[in-house]
Amino acid sequence: MLCQRRMLLPHIESPMLNNVPLERMMFSLSSGGMTIDAVESSVSVQDMPGRDGRLDLTLTDPTGAAYMGNRDITLNLYSIGTEDDILAAKQRLTALSGTMVTLSWRGLPGHYRGRLGLGAWNDKWAGGHLVATLVTITVNAYPYLIGRKLSITLQPGVNTIRVKGNRPCWPIWTLTPASGAKTVDAQDAHGHKLTFTSVTAITGDITIETDPDSRELRVNGNLMTPTLDSDYFPLLPGANTLTLAGIASASVAYQPLTLI
Template sequence: MLYQRRMRLPHVEDPTLNGVPLERMMLSLSSDGITIDNAEPTVSMQDMPGRDGRLDLTLTDPSGAAYMGNRAITLSLYAIGGEDDILAAKTRLAALAGTVVTLSWRGLPGEYQGRMSLSAWEDKWAGPRQIATLVTVSIDAAPYLIGRTRTITLKTGANAIHIRGNRPCWPAWALAPASGTKTVSMQDAHGHKLTLASATAITGLITIDTSPDVRGLRVNGNLMTPTLDSDYFPLLPGANTITPSGVTAASLAYRPLTLI
């Protein structure tokens, strides 16, 4: 797909909504197809006397890129058939209104995810019989395509791993502490470290979710807190070096993020 302000896909073969092909929901794309608006970077610029140009106060992610705003996605749909068929299609689609849905198709490296809303239904009649209905689905979507979950097993010591996608992503860790250890940590090659320290030996499975919406650390399901100097750090796209310590087994799971 080309870089442009708006992508228009009028002849998509197999779009899926929440993993279900539209045709199984008794819906089809109209000639307007799917429209995907651009995602704008969130920037902050400030004029400053005595300085040429403007001061860039933009917050950036660990890769140095400005954080992106959401993008608007619209699907122009129709349903045809008898009134019972059209009502069934309406009911199934309307059940998703207001919820967070996923949209995917063809060979894209992931799925868009966002909250869905519906326009008013535009019913078509032939005399006393309803023969079709039109509707526009709008999704306030996150800017990135979210890939399928990938899991990497880590060994004790430095691990060279490769992260897919082209934007930083947030891993979930699963760690088995070494016998008698009181400190468990994960460290990257950029000075970030996530550490759990205890006055007694740590026993049981340690799970850590670093996603900004969660950011939690649990031992055997019990919520714990990392040390004050810890970072819930993301993984950069491409080559990474991860070093666990105080563990006998470790793995990470992540979903690649891709901006197109």
């Protein structure tokens, strides 16, 4: 019975680059394994005469935590096989050098994302033939694990949703205005609001990307702007109260961020 139960367990290949197990790229972790560097807070302090200690000028996120710098993840790899196999593996891995990749393994609640750097090849020869190669790759990664995208349906009025992860994340809003509405509005419980107004009734879907790297508001695919007093506010880990006005239906999608 115990053996049968074990046979039913899923086989987990890890780690994975761009969702492809290293084994399928003809690489495995060497005895050096993998190293994940510590993440450092971006802290700023200033000496001030007449004051004990130092003045903390650190910029913080909505939870009060300092923003984090990137972290390096180092993997020591090897490949064995015929010369043709090893050369094919080299070409496949080298194609990723300098690109943005995702890195994940086992049961992590998401993936790391960063730019891949490739070290020197350390080839091993026997009898005049290439039989193995070793290489170190480094991923300069965003500090948080990025979870899979989740979508939640919202209703007009007050909504309470629970957001996974342990760091603020940036949502994507999809709003369908109510018939005849000239203003649509989304607010959280911390005084932030995101508003779009029009001189005529708004028709069609409104999509709002709040991520600082790709921030935009579109109505029927056309780029528009929110009101000047709007905030592209994040969702906080845990319970969030969102109040929507001027809509017939809505949804919010997000990728949870987790710091470990």
